[in-house]
Amino acid sequence: MWPLLLSLVVTSAVQHRQPEYNRSELSILIPEARPLVSLPLVALQAHTHFPELQVQILYGQENDDFVHNEETLLRLRRAGSLVLTPLPLTFAVGNLTKGRYSTMLKCPEFWESALTPKILLVQADSWLCNSARASIKPFLGYDYVGSPWGHLVPACGEAGGNGGLSLRDKEAMLRVARMEKNLEELVEPEDVFFCSHAGTLRMPPTVEARRFATEEKLPGQSAESAAQGIFGVHKLVTKDPNGFSEKEVANFEEHCPGVTLMVDSIGRSDTSPNWRDSEDLIHAWRGTALRRLVLAQTVGRSLVAVSLRDLKRA
Numbered sequence: 211m212w213p214l215l216l217s218l219v220v221t222s223a224v225q226h227r228q229p230e231y232n233r234s235e236l237s238i239l240i241p242e243a244r245p246l247v248s249l250p251l252v253a254l255q256a257h258t259h260f261p262e263l264q265v266q267i268l269y270g271q272e273n274d275d276f277v278h279n280e281e282t283l284l285r286l287r288r289a290g291s292l293v294l295t296p297l298p299l300t301f302a303v304g305n306l307t308k309g310r311y312s313t314m315l316k317c318p319e320f321w322e323s324a325l326t327p328k329i330l331l332v333q334a335d336s337w338l339c340n341s342a343r344a345s346i347k348p349f350l351g352y353d354y355v356g357s358p359w360g361h362l363v364p365a366c367g368e369a370g371g372n373g374g375l376s377l378r379d380k381e382a383m384l385r386v387a388r389m390e391k392n393l394e395e396l397v398e399p400e401d402v403f404f405c406s407h408a409g410t411l412r413m414p415p416t417v418e419a420r421r422f423a424t425e426e427k428l429p430g431q432s433a434e435s436a437a438q439g440i441f442g443v444h445k446l447v448t449k450d451p452n453g454f455s456e457k458e459v460a461n462f463e464e465h466c467p468g469v470t471l472m473v474d475s476i477g478r479s480d481t482s483p484n485w486r487d488s489e490d491l492i493h494a495w496r497g498t499a500l501r502r503l504v505l506a507q508t509v510g511r512s513l514v515a516v517s518l519r520d521l522k523r524a
Contacts, residue, residue, distance in 0.1 A: 231343075233263050236350075237326040241314075242334050243270030243297060243306040248475040249334045250282040250488045251495055255468065256332055257291050258500070259342045266293045266325050270302045280485045282492055295323050308399075315373070315400035316390065321383040329378045335476045336375040338442040339466035340503065345441040346377070349422055353382035353411040354404055357444050358419045360426030360452030363402060369413040370405020372425045375444035382411055426452040437465040447473055468499025 238256045242249055253265050265286065269277045277283055277294055286292035296302055301314045314320050328350060332338075339345075349355045356371025363370065386407045398406070405413065413419075420428060424436040425444040436454075437443070443466055446454045462469045471494060480487045 230262055231260060233326070235326055236328045236330065237263055237324070238265045238330045238332055239268065239324055240265065240332050240334060241268040241297070241311075241320075243272055243302070245273040245276035245480050245485070246334045246475075247478045247480045247487050247491055248472055249273075249277075250280050250485075251475075251492050252332065252334050252336060252472065253286060253292065254282055254492060255495070256330075256338055257286060258503075259338045261291070263330075264293055264325060265291060266295055268295050268297050268320075268323065270297050270306060271304075276480065276485060280480075281489055293325060298323070309397070312398075312400040312403070316387055316403055318384050318387045321378075321380055321387060324380050327380050329380055329383075331373065331376045331378055332442075333374040333444065335445045335472065336442055337466055337469045337472045339437065339440055339462075339469075341439045341465070342441050345421060345439060349377050349414065349441075351412065352377065352414055353379040354413050355419055355422050356401055356405070357423035357425035358416045358428060360428055361450060363405070365398070365402050366405035366408065368415045369408040369411075370401060371416075371419050371423070372444055373399070373401030373404070374425070375423050375442050376401070377422070379412075386410060426450060427454065428452075434461050437462040440465070442466070443469060445473075445476065447476075463499075463502075467503040468495050471495055471499065 238253075238260065240249070240253060240256075249267070253267065257263075257265055267277055267283070278287075283292060287294065297306075298314065298317060298319045300317075301310060306314070330346075354370065354376065356373050356376040358371045359366075383404070386404055389407075390403075404411065414422070416428075420431075420436075421440060423440055423442050423444060425446065426448065427436065443462060446459050446462070446469070447456055448454075456473070459470055459473050471491060475491055478487075482488075
């Protein structure tokens, strides 16, 4: 009864939907070389918010079999909603450490593999919120938008933000990446690298970027206020003093249903037979968070463009 009811609710509210986005102009990019339990769920959840866009996973040797054969990822790929692209060869083999990941994103070859001029980079520890469709639109004119840092980053000043959940302009990323010749010698994280080029990139100030996404607490900000009206969140629970506690993460559930499922599974590889752990996580999301996400979106008239085929499987 629930799947049918949800489908009827969404269908009747389509006329109130936020503007559609063009899949030839915007795509969702998930760079991940590990067989993480959260990866299929994060891909499916992003697809549920933006069913008209393609999700692109850049994968490595370690998770080649996983991304090609895991049940949900296979279903998304057969539906034409998921594109699988190998990571640049230099980074596809071996352990993709944080340092190597940052070096990879500073390479032109990485951005050349992106599908569209505008890119929503979504790491497997990111989560989209109820306001995702409405809140992304004001930022599409920028070259780089990330979650504002809750600590001082001298190289970036009032611009930039964490790259784990970020909006990028492909040509702008290529332009900056091609400016540097000795990438291996650049030790700073990739997001600091890009935001340090504020003179050549269009980036919103922190006061505006805080309406895009949340990763850490900002001055005068509570978990409740940080979750309202934003596109999404990245990680949330960090070792930084400005990170949110696991108890505070629960306060994001009202605006970002299911986020605690993602946070609880961060960094965990799926070593189960036929990757059942990944499917169990998705089943938990369908059984609880998906219902709350759809009903909240319908009542608020803010987002109702969810994928009906996902609702029918709930």
